[in-house]
Amino acid sequence: MMSMSKYLKGDKMHLFLFGSGGPFNNNKRVASCIGVIVAGEFILIDVGPGSYRNVDVMRLPVSYLSAIFLTHFHSDHIGDLGEANIMSWANGRTKALEIYGPEGVDKVVNGFIMAYELDSGYRIAHHGKDTIIPEAGTPISKKITITDPNEAELFFNRNGLKVYAFTVDHSPVNPAVGYRFEYKGNVVVITGDTKMTGDLAKYCNDADILFCEAISFDMINAMITGTAKLPDRMVKILKDIQDYHMSPVIAAGVAQEANVKKLVYVHVTPPLLNVTIEEKYLQGVSDVFDGEVVLGQDNMTFKLKPKE
Ligand SMILES: [Zn+2]
Numbered sequence: 122m123m124s125m126s127k128y129l130k131g132d133k134m135h136l137f138l139f140g141s142g143g144p145f146n147n148n149k150r151v152a153s154c155i156g157v158i159v160a161g162e163f164i165l166i167d168v169g170p171g172s173y174r175n176v177d178v179m180r181l182p183v184s185y186l187s188a189i190f191l192t193h194f195h196s197d198h199i200g201d202l203g204e205a206n207i208m209s210w211a212n213g214r215t216k217a218l219e220i221y222g223p224e225g226v227d228k229v230v231n232g233f234i235m236a237y238e239l240d241s242g243y244r245i246a247h248h249g250k251d252t253i254i255p256e257a258g259t260p261i262s263k264k265i266t267i268t269d270p271n272e273a274e275l276f277f278n279r280n281g282l283k284v285y286a287f288t289v290d291h292s293p294v295n296p297a298v299g300y301r302f303e304y305k306g307n308v309v310v311i312t313g314d315t316k317m318t319g320d321l322a323k324y325c326n327d328a329d330i331l332f333c334e335a336i337s338f339d340m341i342n343a344m345i346t347g348t349a350k351l352p353d354r355m356v357k358i359l360k361d362i363q364d365y366h367m368s369p370v371i372a373a374g375v376a377q378e379a380n381v382k383k384l385v386y387v388h389v390t391p392p393l394l395n396v397t398i399e400e401k402y403l404q405g406v407s408d409v410f411d412g413e414v415v416l417g418q419d420n421m422t423f424k425l426k427p428k429e
């Protein structure tokens with residue numbers, strides 16, 4: 122365990138992969154959530170179901186949680202939003218959380234505020250306003266507008282940390298965005314959910330770490346054609362999901378084109394229950410991408426030293 126000050130002071134970028142899984146619940150991976158502590162900010166990118174538990178279990182300085190960036194509003198990316206807000210507040214957060222996301226973020230945030238309104242009231246009544254600061258309990262939604270759909274938008278610029286949002290294609294989920302963090306010469310990109318687009322490599326360019334979504338089309342198709350005959354509606358869904366995600370090899374191609382140093386697979390789907398299946402998920406990746414490949418696991422941590 123590191124002290125709070127060690128994370129929040131200094132000029133390293135600390136990255137935490139709290140949730141490396143996709144929407145299919147399993148015992149190995151919870152849904153999407155990545156943490157960044159840098160420049161005195163503690164930011165979560167997506168808060169999928171089960172992920173906030175990992176944030177708490179890693180004993181991070183949650184009272185300093187400053188913002189949550191949502192890539193889009195599928196349940197596997199937002200399920201723990203209420204939990205993240207109320208638990209960091211109960212643990213001593215003194216400022217309201219800012220929740221950034223594309224159009225629609227206010228609807229999602231207001232829904233969570235309403236759902237947790239009674240709980241918030243109980244806590245203030247029970248512990249008193251000096252212990253549970255009322256103004257800090259209600260999150261503030263911050264809509265990101267990308268003015269030029271072909272360019273990344275700088276929407277967060279504090280203490281040398283610059284964060285850009287860029288448009289991805291997760292249609293019919295519109296808008297959906299990815300995020301690019303730049304700090305002291307280091308670049309970290311999170312794709313969010315997307316299929317391959319002509320611009321994706323541009324947004325990932327020269328990333329030191331790329332957290333890239335990928336679902337194995339081969340494995341999904343093997344489920345469809347396998348001996349266990351799946352219900353028609355399941356087959357329909359397993360086919361549909363392939364039109365708005367990338368396969369691991371397609372993602373590796375993006376990383377290669379973008380000159381990425383370290384590619385971390387996230388949103389890992391379907392669940393990979395043993396090493397043989399993990400190898401199957403990564404099959405063909407090293408033929409396409411020269412850099413370092415990491416199969417994301419929950420609670421992995423990464424550190425980047427400043428370059429400038
Ligand atoms: Zn999605």
Ligand SMILES: [Zn+2]
Nearest residue numbers: 144195197314
């Ligand atoms: Zn997803």
